[in-house]
Amino acid sequence: MEKQNMQRKENSRKAIVLLSAGILLTSILLALSLYQMLSNYQNRVIEGQTQQMTHLVRxxxxxxxxxxxxxxxxxxxAAGDISHFYEDMEVDKESLLCYLREQVAIRGNNLGCAFYETAEGERFFSAPFENWDTVREMYSDDEGEQMELVRTGQRDFYLxxxxxxxxxxxxxxxLDIRAMYEQTASYITLGENGYIMLKASDGMILNHPVEEQIGIDVIDDRQAEYPDFDLTELAAMVDDQLAGKTGTAIYESYWWAEEExxxxxxxxSYEPAHLGNDFIVVSAVIDYSELSIPIRDGMVRILAVAGSLGAMLILLLVxxxxxxxxxxxxxxxNARLRQLNEQLEALREKEERLAHQQRLQLLGTMTGGIAHEFNNLLTxxxxxxxxxLADTEPTSERYADLQEIYDSAKKAKEIIDQLSQFSGKNAEKTFRSLPITQVIHKAMVMVNSIIPRHIRLENRLSDTEAAVWGNPTQITQILLNLCNNAIHAMKDVEQGELVVESQILTPDKKKHPFFRGKEKKLFYRLSIRDNGCGMSEETLAQIYVPFFTTKKAGEGTGLGLSIVQRIVEAHHGLLCVTSAPGEGTEFVVYLPLERPSEETIKGGKKL
Known part of the structure; x- marks a missing residue:
């Protein structure tokens, strides 16, 4: 015993060591997978940011x-309006100056100055304006229209x-470049340190958040001021910008706003804004660390938490x-007890099924006996x-009373026959060739008599003659039972609708397995459809169980649908049902035709 305990302890230690090693290896693999996943996530975030920057620049x-x-x-x-200020080839100076000032006033600070020079060289300014130097000619045409990039002083640029x-x-x-920037790009925010800058197509900075950077060459002047700085990656990107290309770049540079x-x-992200025959480069810049550092810190925290959880998991699993x-x-x-419990449960279910079958057999026997005794009384x-009736004159008052006695006894006998049908006895003894159309039409007369006022009965029965091998009372019972159930389902519906429809058709084996091998036969299809309360899937699974009913006590026995199913099966037919809560119910009965006539064959449809 002691040796077995030692062996068990040794096995336990080995199991714990192997389990710990497995958990450790799994934790490492999970950490690597998590790191790779977060790295991919970081790349997707940066890619999304660059796409957003591209849209902003555009x-x-x-x-x-x-x-x-x-x-x-x-x-x-405005150039066309200038001619109004000439009279006898002489310019009205006061009116012209007022017009130039008005042009500037209308446009606020966006227009730095309006300037007119006559053919004789006389100049008129809307306001005092410094002398300017032309930086680049951007556009000129044969009609005299021009566009130039000019500067006044070191850092003031105009178009x-x-x-x-x-x-x-x-x-x-x-046009003041600063004012143009304020109108078109100042509303954009790019992180904490990000910004949008404008450059001329020769690399001169036209607008920058650092005032000292305006007016210098983006590469040459910076390299001259900071000869030890490595601007290789920046220069490569600027070359693409000055070539008029559109794109994005991740590169090494410097924060020029700092003293050092x-x-x-x-x-x-950059793109050229085409102006005339030239362009201005619009560039959006953001700090890479503003995107990567928060993600990287998050990755470190997640990995630390994952490591702690892994260690705790190892301890817990040990x-x-x-x-x-x-x-x-x-x-x-426990396994043996569970198996024994399952066996006992299975035995209990078998006993319940056997007891239920015995009760049904006893009920069938009693029903058959009661039907037999009632037949003896009715005979x-x-x-x-x-x-x-034979001894009484038809005109006698007693004749109608005797006829009523006979008819009532006959109807009672038909009910007894239905009980016999439920009991399984004498199911086939009254079968014969029936004109099914006539039987259904006669049964509809009885249905009409039980329809409440709030329900509209729609009769869509086919007049095509057809014959089935069956019992007229039982077929009538099918229609009455199904219609009675439909009426009960619509008792709380304000405007009930009961549709009874029939047709002759050829079955399709895809519709139901019942029709396999019967594709060449014709069937009489009887449909009873209502717009009542409908049934759930749980209810549909039990509707053919004897004595199952959803009606209140005293309103039903639970035998109606069970009898209908037995009758349909005795007639070698099929009973189908479709229903859903709140959507109504439809029962469909398929009965095989006996020796269909040519008229029936022509009137048949495909199922």
Whole structure:
């Protein structure tokens, strides 16, 4: 015994070691997988940010192009108005100056200056304006319209739009680059340190959040000021920008806002804004660490938490293994008890099914006996009624009473036959060839008599003659039972609708397995459809069980659908039902036809 205990302890230790090693290896693999997943997530975030920056830059370039084009249009209109200030070839100086000032006032700070130079060289300014130097000629056409990039001082840049007037002079609008930036891009925020800058197509910075950067060359002047800085990656990106390309780049650069610029990794999206024959580069810049560092910190925290959880998991699993090893001796006993319990449960279910079958057999026997006794009682009633009817004149008052006795006894006998049908006795003895159309039409007369006022009965029965091998009373009972159930289902419906429909058709084996091998036969299809309360799937599974009913006590016995199913099966037919809560119910009966006539065959449809 002691040796077995030692062996068990040794096995336990080995199991714990192997389990711990497995958990450790799994934790490492999970950590690597998590790191890879988070790295992919970081790349997707950065990719999404660059796409967003691309859309923002495109929006700014479109706004700049539209902004400049609007001023070019306004310039053409204003150039045409200049001729109104000439009289006898002499210019009305006061009116012209007022007009130029009005042009600036209308546009606020966006227009730096409006300037007109006559053909003789006389100049008129809307306000005092410094001398300017032309940086680049951006557009010129044969009609005298020009666009130039000019500067006044070190850091003030303007787009000079000019057009020739009818009088031979030239009207110019000076668009302030700063004001243009405020109108088209100042509303955009890119992280904590991000910004949007404008560059000329030769690399000169036209707008930058750091004032000292405006007016310098983006590469040459910076390299001259900081000769030890590595601007290789920045220069490669600027080459693409000055070539008029659109794109994004992740590169090493510096934060120029700092007194001693520090090296930093940036993300930039850029696109040219085409103005005339030239362009201005619009570039959005954001700090790469603003995106990567939070994600990286999150990755570290997640990995730390995952490691802690892994260590705790190892401890928990070691304890769990010890408990499981102690409980192993109980598992066999528990399994044996469960198996015994399942066997007892199965035996109990079998006993319940057997008892239920015995109750049904007893009920069938009792029903058959009761039906037999009632037949014995009804036979002399019907017999003597016939004798009395034969001895009584039809005009006599007693004749109608005797006829009523006979008819009532006959109906009672038909009910007894239905009980016999439920009991399984004498099911086939009254079968014969029936004109099914006539039988159903006669049964509909009885249905009409039991329809309440709030229910509308719609008769869609086919008039095509057809014959089935069956019992007319039983077929009538099918229709009455199904219609009675439909009426009960619509008792709480304000406007009930009961549709009874029939047709002759050829079955399709895909519709139901019952029709396999019967594709060449014709069937009489009888449908009873209502818009009542409907039934759930749980109810549908039990509707054919004898004595199962959803009606209140005293309203039903639960035998109606069970009898209908037995009758349909005795007629070698099929009974189908479709229903859903709140959507009504439809019962469909399929009965095989006996020797169909040519009219029936022609009237048949495909199921």
């Amino acid at each position: 929006s700014v370039t479109n706004s700049i192009e539209v902004y400049v084009e609007e001023y070019r249009r306004d310039l053409r209109i 000079r739009l000019s057009a020739k007037t009818v009088s031979g002079g030239r009207l110019s609008f000076f 610029p520090s090296r930093v990794r940036k993300i930039s 304890g769990f293994v010890r408990v499981m090893l102690r409980m192993r001796s109980y598992e066999a006993e 002399p009633i019907m017999g003597y009624s016939v004798i009395l």
